[in-house]
Amino acid sequence: MDIKDDDSSSNTNFFNGTFTSHIARQYNSSPSVIVIGGGISGLAAARVLQNASFKVILLESRDRIGGRIQTDYSFGCPVDMGASCFMLFGIDGKQVPQQTVVEVGDAFRKILKETEKVRDEHSQDMSVQQAISIVLDRYPELRQDGLADEVLQWYICRMEAWFAADANSISLKTWDEETVLSGGHGLMVQGYYPVIQALAKDIDIRLNHRVLRITNGYNKVMVSVEGGRNFIADAAIVTVPLGVLKANLIDFEPKLPEWKVSAIRDLGMGNENKIALRFDNIFWPNVELLGVVAPISYACGYFLNLHKATGHPVLVYMAAGSLAYDLEKLSDEGAVEFAMLHLKMMFPNATEPAQYLVSRWGTDPDSLGCYSYDLVGKPTDVYDRLRAPLGNLFFGGEAVSMEHQGSVHGAYSAGLMAADNCRRHLIKRLGSLEMMQVVSSREEILENAVPLQISRM
Structure with missing residues (x-):
């Protein structure tokens, strides 16, 4: 019929x-x-x-x-606005020593491992953020100070980007139940x-x-x-x-x-937005991710370097959770200015973008968010x-x-x-x-x- x-x-x-x-x-x-x-x-x-x-x-x-x-071709190359080795910088523009990045990364993995014990000990669910706090109270040696703590917040920021939600909203009980596809991540x-x-x-x-x-x-x-x-x-x-x-x-x-x-x-329903920037020249190193560390995960940020994979001079700023919603309150020009502030912390001589694209998944009436996560x-x-x-x-x-x-x-x-x-x-x-x-x-x-x-x- x-x-x-x-x-x-x-x-x-x-x-x-x-x-x-x-x-x-x-x-x-x-x-x-x-x-x-x-x-x-x-x-x-x-x-x-x-x-x-x-x-x-x-x-x-x-x-x-x-x-x-949503794949956009207005830059002359494909840029996915919807749906790695890296380099981190402090808010003072100085590069974070790679040894610090590695050491804090190891500590973060240990913290997440210890949250499994917290989960086993409690019948009621709690947020990942709350479990991390419990782990740090138990094991003060896993706490980080100064720049190292800012790097830890950046790792939490990356975790929040995975779920498109803040760590204080993500379920401890089920955050690690997803079956990750073989072959790692790709572009x-x-x-x-x-x-x-x-x-x-x-x-x-x-x-x-x-x-x-x-x-x-x-x-x-x-x-x-x-x-x-x-x-x-x-x-x-x-x-x-x-x-x-x-x-x-x-x-x-x-x-x-x-x-x-x-x-x-x-x-x-989480939210993650992208601010894609096309430049006339390359002024950044050939790594996959460029990140800015900060005292709290909300203030951290990172750029995906499309030049490494595609050869085109494009950086994509990624924002998740409450930051993604706050960026949608700005005009496109205001959002680009925000991303450029982060970029100029790393590269003071960064040029202005020749073109830009800004996503707004949280207020898009056809989606009202980016993707789902476990409350x-x-x-x-x-x-x-x-x-x-x-x-x-x-x-x-x-x-x-x-x-x-x-x-x-x-x-x-x-x-x-x-x-x-x-x-x-x-x-x-x-x-x-x-x-x-x-x-x-x-x-x-x-x-x-x-x-x-x-x-x-």
């Missing part, structure tokens, strides 16, 4: 099933699915279902696909756009279609978008960011049950509840991936899982459809495309 674009169906008729007479299933027709959200999770789900001969339509609120993956030299293109090929994608309501009715799902149009199909997959669900920007009819609402509430006190079954289907409604997105939470790969795998669950549900409900050739292996989808063994940076 094709997906219906219907402007006339009332909710009453939809719920009691009387509308089905004019969209009755034709003999041996393929099931239909609406995928909501054009990020990598939604695209992966749509790709699986289309390859399995389902009728698929993808609705995306933005004027582009990719969601929180997509060509950007993520080739991956997005490969997934989106030949899929019916409707851009600028902001979903306002999802009605889960009599063996059908109706999705209402801004402007009054309705789309009706056998099932739907919701892959919108957790921030959108937390803000209740989509109405569900019937209302989501409390166990689903609490699952949305029990996960945090202190998060229930153990929150991921099961978040991804659990409701009738003909299925859920994807990076937030439902416990193994690779907050990562591109997590979003991708969650989309595959949601599509597979949806496919099995519809085949069981509608009967065996022999003419459907289901993809036998999930990994075959991108066999000749771009590798996805990339995690958060």
Whole structure:
């Protein structure tokens, strides 16, 4: 059955099933699915279902696909604004001795190891920051003074960037449960756009279609978008960011049950922003990261050096947690000035950027954050509840991936899982459809495309 674009169906008729007479299933027709959200999770789900001969339509609120993956080419090279050896400098502009960096790094790893004992000793959850404080009280020799303490704060800053949240919000119980992909961290030299293109090929994608309501009715799902149009199909997959669900920007009819609402509430939505700067000349050393240490992690900062990987004179300033939100209160010019203050601490003769880009994921109405993280006190079954289907409604997105939470790969795998669950549900409900050739292996989808063994940076 094709997906219906219907402007006339009332909710009453939809719920009691009387509308089905004019969209009755034709003999041996393929099931239909609406995928909501054009990020990598939604695209992966749509790709699986289309390859399995389902009728698929993808609705995306933005004027582009990719969601929180955004590759910008305005610098003349790809710069990923969404989704290593390093050199640190003090606020006085002097380089931190490498021996200090190594020694404090070793101490930080010991501190994190000791937090495991703190976790074992306490039945109730606490924040990572609180656990670090307990460890330092127990082992004063792990405390750092002066410049060394500023380097320790920089390591905490890097940890906060991993979760896009402040250390006093991150759950001690689960902070280290994520399964990190093999091969270490990497940089997509060509950007993520080739991956997005490969997934989106030949899929019916409707851009600028902001979903306002999802009605889960009599063996059908109706999705209402801004402007009054309705789309009706056998099932739907919701892959919108957790921030959108937390803000209740989509109405569900019937209302989501409390166990689903609490699952949305029990996960945090972090924020990380990037300020990309393109220069006319190179004035920095050829290392992957350039960092500024400070007395508190909030004041620390670091730049990712794209020149080392791409050959283009681009530095990207990274800000996470409360700092990322505070930067969004500034104009683009103000944010660039803030980043340049950090850069000039390291390199007083730094030139002004020829071009710049500033992300604002925390206030972007299509995301309202960067990626999810575990809040202190998060229930153990929150991921099961978040991804659990409701009738003909299925859920994807990076937030439902416990193994690779907050990562591109997590979003991708969650989309595959949601599509597979949806496919099995519809085949069981509608009967065996022999003419459907289901993809036998999930990994075959991108066999000749771009590798996805990339995690958060």
